[in-house]
Amino acid sequence: MGSETIILSGAAGAIVQGGKILLTRHGLQKKRHIPGGVQEVGESIQDTVCREIKEELALELRVKSLVSVYSDPRWTLEYPNGDRVQQLLFFFLMEGPIGPIRLQEEEITAYRFFELDAVPEDTMECCKQKVADLREYRGQPVFR
Numbered sequence: 001m002g003s004e005t006i007i008l009s010g011a012a013g014a015i016v017q018g019g020k021i022l023l024t025r026h027g028l029q030k031k032r033h034i035p036g037g038v039q040e041v042g043e044s045i046q047d048t049v050c051r052e053i054k055e056e057l058a059l060e061l062r063v064k065s066l067v068s069v070y071s072d073p074r075w076t077l078e079y080p081n082g083d084r085v086q087q088l089l090f091f092f093l094m095e096g097p098i099g100p101i102r103l104q105e106e107e108i109t110a111y112r113f114f115e116l117d118a119v120p121e122d123t124m125e126c127c128k129q130k131v132a133d134l135r136e137y138r139g140q141p142v143f144r
Contacts, residue, residue, distance in 0.1 A: 005076060005084040011049035012036030012127075013094040014067065014134050015059070020113035021131060022098075023123060024056065027109050028080060032123040034091070034130055035108075045090045053094065057111065058102035064095040068133040068142040075126045075144075091130050093137070 012034040015022040023032040037052035039045055046063045053059050070089040077085050101111060114120065116135050119128055133142050 003082075005086055007086045007088055009039040009045065009048075009088045009090075010037055011039065011045050011052065011090045011092060012130060013049040013053050013061065013063070013092050014130070015053070015057075015061065015094050015098060016116075016134075017098050017113060020115055021119075021134065022057075022111055022113050023119070023127070024103075024108045025110040027107055029124065030122075032120060033127045036089075046092070049090070049092050049094070056104045056108050058100070058104075059096070059098060061094040061096040061098075064093045065137075065139070066141045067091045067093050067137050068130065068144060070126065070129075070144050072144055075129075077126075087126070089126075091133065093134065 013036055014034060024035055025032050035053050035056050036049055039048040049063060050061060053061050068091045070087055073086055075087050077087060103111065116131055119131050
């Protein structure tokens with residue numbers, strides 16, 4: 001990507017069961033995060049989140065609703081190789097059967113469900129904000 005920050009569109013999906021949210025641990029970033037990824041050419045943003053969840057966790061889920069959209073430069077990510085990406089990220093609440101979960105081991109090293117008000121400290125800051133937005137969600141998406 002070079003030395004300039006670029007904008008990438010992507011999506012993340014809240015998988016909630018029994019009032020708890022599923023967080024994964026990414027092999028490269030070593031922090032917990034909400035499953036999701038970058039939009040590919042030829043797919044809708046809803047298709048993106050469903051594909052990423054299927055790839056990472058082997059779950060066939062559907063989008064239930066849009067919780068929030070993030071575009072503020074403060075959510076810019078820096079990867080270990082120095083690449084910087086300002087996110088245009090759509091955060092969805094997902095629905096459908098949860099299980100069995102099979103991890104995409106090249107990317108995801110672990111998963112666990114956490115109470116919405118007890119997200120661990122080693123969670124990415126942007127994902128802490130997403131969980132906070134999900135706790136406050138009342139049917140209208142938030143734009144940040």
